[in-house]
Amino acid sequence: xxxxxxxxxxxxxxxxxxxxxxxxxxSGVKLPEWAKLPQYEVFKDFSQDELMEQFINHCKNIHTSxxxxxxxxxxxxxxxxxxxxxGKSIVYWNDDRFRYYGLTDALYExxxxxxxxxxxxxxxxxxxxxxxxxxxxxxxxxxDISLAESGTVVLFSNADKGRSxxxxxxxxxxxxxxxxxxPRMTQATEKIHKMASDLGRMPxxxxxxxxxxxxxxxELRLVVGVHGxxxxxxxxxxxx
Amino acid sequence: MGIKTSNEKFFxxxxxxxxxxxxxxxxVEAQGRLEGRKTQTTEELGNWxxxxxxxxxxxxxxxxxxxxYLEQFxxxxxxxxxxxxxxxxxxxxxxxxxxxxxxxxxKNIIKSxxxxxxxxxxxxxxxxxxxxxxxxxxxxxxxxxxxHDPPSHIVVPALHKNxxxxxxxxxxxRQYDKSSDPTELALFAREQLRKDFLAAEVGITGCNFAVAExxxxxxxxxxxxxxxxxxxPKTQITVMGMERIVPTWKELDILVSMLCRSAxxxxxxxxxTGLTAAKExxxxxxxxxxxxxxxxxxxxxxxxxxxxxxxxxxxxxACINVCPVYRHVGGHSYGSIYPGPIGAVLTPLLxxxxxxxxxxxxxxxxxxxxxxCPVKIPLHELLIEHRKDIVEEAGKTSFxxxxxxxxxxxAMSNPGVYRIGSKAAPSVIGPIAKGGEGKGPGxxxxxxxxxxxxxxxxxxxxxxxxxxxxxxxKS
Numbered sequence: 001x002x003x004x005x006x007x008x009x010x011x012x013x014x015x016x017x018x019x020x021x022x023x024x025x026x027s028g029v030k031l032p033e034w035a036k037l038p039q040y041e042v043f044k045d046f047s048q049d050e051l052m053e054q055f056i057n058h059c060k061n062i063h064t065s066x067x068x069x070x071x072x073x074x075x076x077x078x079x080x081x082x083x084x085x086x087g088k089s090i091v092y093w094n095d096d097r098f099r100y101y102g103l104t105d106a107l108y109e110x111x112x113x114x115x116x117x118x119x120x121x122x123x124x125x126x127x128x129x130x131x132x133x134x135x136x137x138x139x140x141x142x143x144d145i146s147l148a149e150s151g152t153v154v155l156f157s158n159a160d161k162g163r164s165x166x167x168x169x170x171x172x173x174x175x176x177x178x179x180x181x182x183p184r185m186t187q188a189t190e191k192i193h194k195m196a197s198d199l200g201r202m203p204x205x206x207x208x209x210x211x212x213x214x215x216x217x218x219e220l221r222l223v224v225g226v227h228g229x230x231x232x233x234x235x236x237x238x239x240x
Numbered sequence: 241m242g243i244k245t246s247n248e249k250f251f252x253x254x255x256x257x258x259x260x261x262x263x264x265x266x267x268v269e270a271q272g273r274l275e276g277r278k279t280q281t282t283e284e285l286g287n288w289x290x291x292x293x294x295x296x297x298x299x300x301x302x303x304x305x306x307x308x309y310l311e312q313f314x315x316x317x318x319x320x321x322x323x324x325x326x327x328x329x330x331x332x333x334x335x336x337x338x339x340x341x342x343x344x345x346x347k348n349i350i351k352s353x354x355x356x357x358x359x360x361x362x363x364x365x366x367x368x369x370x371x372x373x374x375x376x377x378x379x380x381x382x383x384x385x386x387x388h389d390p391p392s393h394i395v396v397p398a399l400h401k402n403x404x405x406x407x408x409x410x411x412x413x414r415q416y417d418k419s420s421d422p423t424e425l426a427l428f429a430r431e432q433l434r435k436d437f438l439a440a441e442v443g444i445t446g447c448n449f450a451v452a453e454x455x456x457x458x459x460x461x462x463x464x465x466x467x468x469x470x471x472x473p474k475t476q477i478t479v480m481g482m483e484r485i486v487p488t489w490k491e492l493d494i495l496v497s498m499l500c501r502s503a504x505x506x507x508x509x510x511x512x513t514g515l516t517a518a519k520e521x522x523x524x525x526x527x528x529x530x531x532x533x534x535x536x537x538x539x540x541x542x543x544x545x546x547x548x549x550x551x552x553x554x555x556x557x558a559c560i561n562v563c564p565v566y567r568h569v570g571g572h573s574y575g576s577i578y579p580g581p582i583g584a585v586l587t588p589l590l591x592x593x594x595x596x597x598x599x600x601x602x603x604x605x606x607x608x609x610x611x612x613c614p615v616k617i618p619l620h621e622l623l624i625e626h627r628k629d630i631v632e633e634a635g636k637t638s639f640x641x642x643x644x645x646x647x648x649x650x651a652m653s654n655p656g657v658y659r660i661g662s663k664a665a666p667s668v669i670g671p672i673a674k675g676g677e678g679k680g681p682g683x684x685x686x687x688x689x690x691x692x693x694x695x696x697x698x699x700x701x702x703x704x705x706x707x708x709x710x711x712x713x714k715s
Contacts, residue, residue, distance in 0.1 A: 016306050032301055
């Protein structure tokens with residue numbers, strides 16, 4: 001990859017060092033041992049079941065309904081969620097987990113029997129994907145990590161997992177394998193920290209999504225649904 | 241717009257604020273709700289003070305090593321193909337941003353909420369070269385449509401407007417013909433702004449926190465507008481204050497958690513988005529080109545001084561939401577895009593005392609701001625430091641005294657402000673009550689040059705005043 005340009009760095013950073021009353025620091029800075037680490041106390045030693053309970057509870061506060069299902073009954077729950085969100089048209093990630101959990105079949109049925117437009121994100125089609133997503137009624141993704149404390153799904157984007165799928169459609173459906181649940185953001189950022197130090201290159205976009213978009217900018221009254229999806233549903237699969 | 245939001249004199253602005261009954265009611269309600277939600281989510285944690293200690297420690301360590309972390313950050317950005325421009329002044333920043341935009345032959349710019357772009361007056365610079373700049377945060381969009389009405393709160397910029405006023409603005413500017421129901425108003429904004437998102441060639445964002453270890457920037461939003469601005473346009477420009485950085489994703493966790501809880505009482509906002517350079521090869525959506533502009537604009541002057549902790553600020557507005565003075569005078573009274581206690585500390589540091597010498601006196605020193613601050617900036621103490629400096633600087637003239645008396649008169653003429661402030665008086669005034677040395681904040685300092693302040697004995701002045709008739713103490 002061509003390196004990007006950097007302008008005025010030395011002048012700028014020298015000034016900072018001077019103001020701090022010392023020489024420029026280019027190396028040798030170590031993170032201190034922080035005196036307190038309260039983040040690890042949250043839901044410490046909770047089982048996956050307990051985390052799920054917390055997750056579901058918190059989703060009530062973020063205007064997101066949660067459907068819990070076993071792998072065997074997933075297809076049925078999936079159809080139910082699609083119908084709750086108003087059907088019509090779907091865009092979803094090109095993600096092996098759809099096949100693994102039998103959802104590709106379910107999407108085929110939706111198209112064949114319920115007259116729903118179904119589009120799988122396909123990098124070969126380029127911009128066309130964005131246009132489809134913009135018109136779609138439902139965007140569907142899996143969660144890469146899920147956070148019990150805040151009812152959050154964490155998504156790592158790549159060529160097959162477009163950013164637009166969880167953003168442009170009118171509604172959003174996240175599929176959450178129970179095994180992806182961790183207590184809070186702490187465990188997710190630790191994983192990302194490892195990615196940064198091991199791989200060097202990060203996914204260009206990582207989203208922490210907690211429910212539908214909203215705003216309280218008018219008289220501090222909550223409005224659900226602004227620029228992102230106006231409605232969200234989570235399906236948790238009990239996969240353990 | 242720049243930092244300055246008004247050419248009127250401080251006391252004229254305050255007068256206006258105090259007489260604006262809708263605004264005052266809105267502020268009282270907003271403070272109650274935001275503070276209430278914050279208290280709820282922080283108490284739930286059970287060890288909020290530990291979180292504050294950690295957040296403070298992280299911010300202090302980062303500022304002490306700011307050159308190191310900025311260098312690591314830009315190395316990682318440029319290694320992944322992103323472009324970096326360090327701007328010492330607002331002019332340099334705007335020159336670079338407009339040159340990128342010209343280079344792209346772009347006309348349509350979509351922006352997500354960013355205080356620092358307000359600070360450098362970026363919109364004006366882009367409009368001058370013929371660009372159509374659209375604010376996409378709902379509050380900011382409302383203000384932009386309403387002939388660039390200045391923001392009055394850093395998290396809820398249109399707090400001073402009611403829904404009827406907003407409906408009328410939409411009606412006049414965009415032929416809106418529906419009700420003043422916030423849901424309908426927001427839906428209209430969604431429809432209108434969709435077109436702008438799709439048409440924009442360049443998206444411009446602020447930056448809540450940059451992450452040094454990976455060269456990432458993060459955006460904390462609820463509406464999804466920052467995601468739209470970084471998903472659809474082909475070019476992304478991110479503008480960040482130089483202090484808005486954390487060492488690794490692990491520290492990001494703490495500061496994002498503190499920001500969401502302190503700003504709006506949410507555990508996390510609907511969207512926390514981490515972006516690393518431009519999209520990868522093969523990716524369909526996301527920008528093809530990524531620029532980050534790192535702004536000094538007066539911040540380096542604060543480093544290495546007694547005011548350094550001001551740069552710990554994460555712009556959550558928790559101090560604003562508890563401030564009794566803000567409650568009475570509203571955001572516009574401060575004359576700065578940064579209102580409230582943090583604004584009263586930060587604005588004079590960035591812009592000098594000439595236009596903002598009254599701000600450090602627009603406080604009762606009740607310390608509610610300091611207690612609310614998630615990164616433990618000693619705001620009320622810094623206000624006292626400002627007062628000392630103002631008096632010293634103006635020592636040669638009679639200005640200090642006049643100002644001091646004016647400031648005192650301001651608090652005295654607003655019983656609400658005085659009442660709340662004076663509850664904290666014993667702890668604040670106690671150590672400085674002895675005369676002869678000219679110690680103490682503002683008016684008190686001048687007073688104690690010649691006489692003793694009555695030493696508070698735990699009983700507040702108001703209490704004593706109410707009781708003095710009964711005691712027959714009329715001296």
